[in-house]
Amino acid sequence: MTNAKTLEAPDRATLDALRQSLDAKRAEMLKLYHHDVRVGQESTDDNSDDFADRANNSYNRELMFTLSGSEREALIRIDEAIGRLNEGNYGLCVHCSRPISVPRLQAVPWARFCIVCQELEEKGMLED
Secondary structure, rough: OOOOHOOOOOHHHHHHHHHHHHHHHHHHHHHHHHHHHHHHHHHOOOOOOOOHHHHHHHHHHHHHHHHHHHHHHHHHHHHHHHHHHHOOOOOOOOOOOOEEEEHHHHHOOOOOOHHHHHHHHHOOOOOO
């Protein structure tokens, strides 16, 4: 049984705290992204004749750019959540428009779906 209190819209203080959390996570993600890109660009093959060294350097460069790709995806989710905050529909599921529980938002401030829709999404069963 769901606690009705957790499905109420977040109050102003909670929204402010969630915005601060989103802003902090966004700044952290940007810092990590820029670091990964810089490290990836600095990683060179250094014209080594050793095939293993070249392969290792290539792998490290690719890993850095892959990580930055996942970080970009997280940054997109964070920016979308900030947009929902600005539009006044933050805390509502983008699929069914039901409230997202405050504890869920506190755990994952960029959550787009209520827990029911999130489970459907993870199973590939969420309809557009």
